[in-house]
Amino acid sequence: MVGASPDAATPPGVTFACGQCGASLGFVGVRSQHCPYCASPNFVERPPAAHQPRPELAVAFACNAEAARRQLAGWLGSRSWFADARLRRARLEDLRGVYVPAYLYSAVADTAYSASIGEHYTETEPHEVTDEHGEKKTQLRTVVRTEHRPLSGRHVGYVTDVLVSASAGLPDAELHGLEPFDLLHLRRFTPAIISGWCAEEFARSPDDCRRASRAEAVEQVGLRLRRFLPGDSHNELTWQTTVRWESLDPVLVPVWVLAVRYRDDRPALRVVINGQTGAVSGKVPLTWWKIALALGAAAAVILAVVLALSRGGSPG
Numbered sequence: 001m002v003g004a005s006p007d008a009a010t011p012p013g014v015t016f017a018c019g020q021c022g023a024s025l026g027f028v029g030v031r032s033q034h035c036p037y038c039a040s041p042n043f044v045e046r047p048p049a050a051h052q053p054r055p056e057l058a059v060a061f062a063c064n065a066e067a068a069r070r071q072l073a074g075w076l077g078s079r080s081w082f083a084d085a086r087l088r089r090a091r092l093e094d095l096r097g098v099y100v101p102a103y104l105y106s107a108v109a110d111t112a113y114s115a116s117i118g119e120h121y122t123e124t125e126p127h128e129v130t131d132e133h134g135e136k137k138t139q140l141r142t143v144v145r146t147e148h149r150p151l152s153g154r155h156v157g158y159v160t161d162v163l164v165s166a167s168a169g170l171p172d173a174e175l176h177g178l179e180p181f182d183l184l185h186l187r188r189f190t191p192a193i194i195s196g197w198c199a200e201e202f203a204r205s206p207d208d209c210r211r212a213s214r215a216e217a218v219e220q221v222g223l224r225l226r227r228f229l230p231g232d233s234h235n236e237l238t239w240q241t242t243v244r245w246e247s248l249d250p251v252l253v254p255v256w257v258l259a260v261r262y263r264d265d266r267p268a269l270r271v272v273i274n275g276q277t278g279a280v281s282g283k284v285p286l287t288w289w290k291i292a293l294a295l296g297a298a299a300a301v302i303l304a305v306v307l308a309l310s311r312g313g314s315p316g
Helices: 065-077 085-089 172-176 206-228 288-313
Strands: 014-018 024-027 043-046 096-130 136-165 198-200 233-260 269-274 280-282
Touching: 065 233, 065 269, 065 280, 096 206, 136 172, 136 206, 136 233, 206 233
Parallel strands: 096 198
Antiparallel strands: 014 024, 014 043, 024 198, 096 136, 096 233, 233 269, 269 280
16 A cells, blocks of 8 residues: 555555656556656556555545546647647546645644735825916816825634645645645545555655645735735735644545656656546647747738728828
């Protein structure tokens, strides 16, 4: 079993390590000759790593392979014209479902903050204008002004559902691109959940993930403060957050992965799909001559329209 100490309830499987991206994946009831994350064939069997964290929770796959392929086909189709033509090598049957390791963080955030709060008010003032005859006149106009006042205080809140990748193959940025997962459907982990799927071992240490989670928690506090502050506007917001009662739970989340080696001199293209919601995230390599051609065609159309309008408006 991946991510846990062996026990009698664990279904039989085999673990492979990727020599390129460094991911170690257990295949329970399935096989693969290439790394699902980077499509590298440098994928060798090895014993499961010792002293792996045991997943405590898991989000099960709800988006099946057929639905994931439909999502992927639509996503690729909408980007095919500007994409590198070698992207057509992508085979939808290469899509693999992987249980990705992560840590779920929560904490109480105690924050001291200060800011300058802006309150809008209106005033009527005279101003001088020049009419069509060149004469100057004084008129009244309404202007909006802002009065700023200092504000400081304390905000205490509970930060929940901070998800940080513990994967060697799928970094935080790509996992965040698939969020949110519906964590109301978290279930207690059992080996039966990953039977028939790939499941990656935990690659990042709990301490490393805790530090990353704290940083995300502090960012969340900043977003909350901006919504919480009174007034019509604010600036010079600063805050200092202390976290208490931290919780860090090892979890597995479902991700469909398509990795395509479309050029020998470039990293593999990777598209990922949320295995629960079907959300798609990824970057498609673009062909710049196609973009330049489209921009040139658009510029030519605009020029033709401008010339036609200018000729139509000139005296006959």
